[in-house]
Amino acid sequence: MLDKFEIRVLRITGLLIIIFFFSILYVTGKRKVDVTECIPYDKAYAEPRVTKIDDKTYQVFAVAGMWTFEPSVINIPPGAEVDFFVTSKDVVHGFNIAERNVNMMAVYGGISKTTVKFPETGVYKITCHEYCGTGHQNMQAEVIVDYPKP
């Protein structure tokens, strides 16, 4: 059968994978890093709008289309926690806010959801990062967190 070096390597491999695995478990639980949530489809999400729940909590309903996002400018105060609900009115688009690790897709017939905090003022670019036709490179929007001060 396998020689003793191989057995040793297999053991180390197993150990390494278990370590990887528990690290992921740790970040998903403790640091609340989660992937796109899954919500059953409902037409109500396809109305672009920003809703203020209270001073620190906002809901953004973003609708992507060839080749703009609606709403295209989202104004929120610093420290706000935002629920993003993202869908598409035509093809598949991307919805990426690199600085906040928001990384979702806008899919026709699907609702992507994630929650993030914007602790600092600034302009955060939303980029479409899923090929969506010949105007794909024009597709960008912004989250403006109290900047410049109104």
Added chain:
Amino acid sequence: MNVSRSLRNVIIIELFVPITLLILGIYHGLMQVVYRAGVIHQSSAVKLDYYQGLTLHGVINAIVLTTFFAVSFGHATIFFYLKKEPNKKASWISLGLMVVGTLMAAWAILAGKASVLYTFYPPLKGHPLFYLGTALLIVGSWIPLFDWLVLYRSWKKENPGKKVPLAVLGTLVNFIVWFVCTLAVAYEVLVLLLPWAMGWTPTVNVTLARTLFWFFGHALVYFWLLPAYIMFYTMLPKVAGGKLYSDLAGRIALFLFLLLSVPVGVHHQFSDPNISSTTKWLSTVLTFAVAVPSFITAFTLSASLEYAGRQRGAKGLLGWFGKLPYLDSNRYLFGYMIAGLILFIFGGFTGIVNSSYALNNVVHNTSWLPGHFHMTVAGPVFLAMIAMSLHLIATLRGRKIFLPKVNVIVPYLWMIGVLIFSFGLMWGGLMGEPRRTNLGMTYLNPQNELYHPQWVPSTMLALSGGFIMFLAGMLYFVVFFGTFFRKKTETAGLDLPVSEAYHDEKMVPLFNGFKPWIIVMVVIILIAYVPALVDVLSNSGPGAPPHLPHNPMPGI
């Protein structure tokens, strides 16, 4: 070994067609880095649009080259090790279907009617001939499997108690995986996309189509990789001057790939809605299991290379690393394979990032992704394929290698290019640089209001690496076509390097047949994909009408 005229021609055509198309594929690779770095601020150059070029690049390099190569290499290994010739008619029909399918798809892309990228995500719509062409290419590649299985069975009957040669096992594992995974994409193309692209059905369920695509899409990368693995296990130790450390380890790795290649496709959909996080978790767990055969391979190959180095007189703990035939032009296969393996170390690490449930969220759909997969598919896979194409063409036609000194440096030049190029893309990806985007039009055009200056250094780095890759590619073409059209000076025939095993373990029946493995494979697939499909079918909203890539209004 003597080859019949018919088989010889099948193999030669199956190598010549994709390598010729590859000229177009690599040219578009160069064009993409040029656009992305903002050197050109246009939508098209030389009448080819950026996204059309990207589609050509993906389809030719990732689908056409790899499929043609896998079939021709399959014919070669089966014939060489079983000493039985594949059925003449079947292999010509398979070749014919693949060529016709490729031409159909190529026409649709070149006519600008199918700029939907090789992943053809609906509801973007390509020309029906694009879908039909890809389907024919795939069906053509199925045919040899059934033929080889007949040869394999009769070989087993004639050789009871003997181990099935490792290369044959690898080829059959690869094509069984391929057959199973392509069933999903065949269903997607024939049942969902074609009728919809013809206007017979009004809408398509987008996430269902994506799920079917990725059922195929991840196994596809193993279909690319396994021919390279076969070469690493059965040829690399020999050309390095040593032996394969363990034959059984190779078998275990291959069967683990059979079990785990298909069921992990959901890890490409961590950012999709309509699939629950539990299903995504399951996919992460299974994906981590695929690391096991990779680690086994890493160990077995390093041990084999260490043995080879010591046979060549190396001393000390790591001295063997310096004693390998890196620049020996008679052993050029070694250079191609080792350069690929060095790239693969980085490809593997970055792959673990992609498949991690949480980390994926940082890199999904950014240019990190092409950074990662050029270190895998444009690394070990591509280098092994072009090396073996050259070897097969030279030996089957009895030609000496043209410019052997140039040939030995090609893989190292390519490797350096890929390292720089991929580093640029990955760095950009971490800063949010999107993939599949004509950056030169907007984000990297200083005249445009969307200008993103922070992506300048990363795209410049990718440009310089891409340029080096392009150069290496061109040198390879000179060697390949130079060899092809040279005068015949050697005796023609099929010859593959054969590694002996250092630990040649006893035959274990479990590792000498497919049945139990296929059953377990099906069970794991059901465990992984039933929940995914239930999620998709119960959470999706209305289906989507088709959209042409240049028009925001639905229509065909």
